[in-house]
Structure formats: structure tokens, C-alpha cells
Amino acid sequence: MKKRYLLYLILPVMGLAIAGVASAQGWFHFGMFGMGTANNATPEQMAQQQQTMFQKEADLLGVGIDDVKNAWAQGKTLEELAKEHNITTEQLKQKMTDQRKQQMTDYLKTLVDQGVITQAQADQRMQFMEEHMGQMTKMMGKHGKGFGGFGCLSM
Numbered sequence: 001m002k003k004r005y006l007l008y009l010i011l012p013v014m015g016l017a018i019a020g021v022a023s024a025q026g027w028f029h030f031g032m033f034g035m036g037t038a039n040n041a042t043p044e045q046m047a048q049q050q051q052t053m054f055q056k057e058a059d060l061l062g063v064g065i066d067d068v069k070n071a072w073a074q075g076k077t078l079e080e081l082a083k084e085h086n087i088t089t090e091q092l093k094q095k096m097t098d099q100r101k102q103q104m105t106d107y108l109k110t111l112v113d114q115g116v117i118t119q120a121q122a123d124q125r126m127q128f129m130e131e132h133m134g135q136m137t138k139m140m141g142k143h144g145k146g147f148g149g150f151g152c153l154s155m
Contacts, residue, residue, distance in 0.1 A: 054068045054069055054072070056099075057078060057081075060078075060092075060095050060096065060099060061078075061081065061082055061085055061087060061092075061095075062085070063081070063085055067081065067085075068081065071084075078092070079092060097133055100133070101129075101130070101133070104126065104129055105126065108122040108125060108126060109122070
């Protein structure tokens with residue numbers, strides 16, 4: 001029952017991420033070996049998605065994109081790269097939470113602006129997501145190691 005409940009939490013966030021990647025603004029993993037799960041993506045789309053993920057991670061940490069690419073090539077996790085730049089695990093988790101919250105806020109605003117949901121529904125959904133963000137972060141952290149297309153943050 002609890003796993004099903006968490007699945008219902010994760011699906012909207014994953015949908016948000018997929019929609020964001022499609023618009024060159026999202027960043028979630030694309031599989032354990034960096035292969036796109038969207039089999040119909042062109043090489044140009046896959047390259048753009050990877051570049052977008054590198055940029056998002058660089059922005060998240062406040063480092064250069066080359067630092068992210070080099071760490072990715074060496075198989076380092078996002079957490080390891082953060083530590084190299086004196087960012088604690090807790091600071092990294094907070095940065096990720098803040099970034100996800102902003103993505104969700106933007107997503108819900110778009111749905112309201114397009115008349116898909118009401119502002120009251122958006123507010124209710126945001127409250128629900130904030131209440132359960134910790135559970136989602138823990139669950140996502142168990143699904144892989146690495147970053148930049150090689151899995152979620154491993155914490």
C-alpha cells in the first residue's frame with residue numbers, strides 16, 4: 001500500500017520531468033547506462049537532453065559545465081562532485097528540493113494559466129507535494145548512482 005502511495009507521488013514529478021526535458025528544461029535520469037528511454041528520440045534530441053542535464057547540474061552546484069562533464073566521465077556521483085566543491089550532502093539535498101519545488105511551481109502555474117486546473121487545485125497539489133517531498137527524495141535516492149543521465153543522486 002505504501003509503495004503504491006509513493007508511486008502516485010512520483011508519477012506527477014516524473015511527468016513534469018519528461019515534459020521539462022522535452023522543452024529543454026527538465027533533468028531526470030535516462031536509464032542506468034545513459035541510453036534514452038524515449039526510443040524515438042533523434043541523436044540531436046538525445047544530445048540536447050544530455051547537454052540540458054549537464055547544465056542543470058552545473059547550475060545546481062554553481063560550477064562550470066566542464067566540471068560536471070568531467071565528473072560524469074569519471075563515473076563520479078553528483079554528491080561526490082558537490083563534496084569536491086565544499087557542498088555538504090544536506091546542502092545538496094536542499095538545493096535539489098528547492099529546484100524541484102520551483103519546477104513544480106512553474107508546472108502548476110502553466111496548468112492554471114492554460115485552464116487545465118484551478119488555482120485552488122494547484123495550491124492543494126503544491127501543499128501535498130511539499131508534505132511528501134522528503135519521502136520522494138528518499139525513494140528517488142535508492143534508484144541509482146551517478147548523474148548526468150546515469151541515475152538519480154545516491155544518498
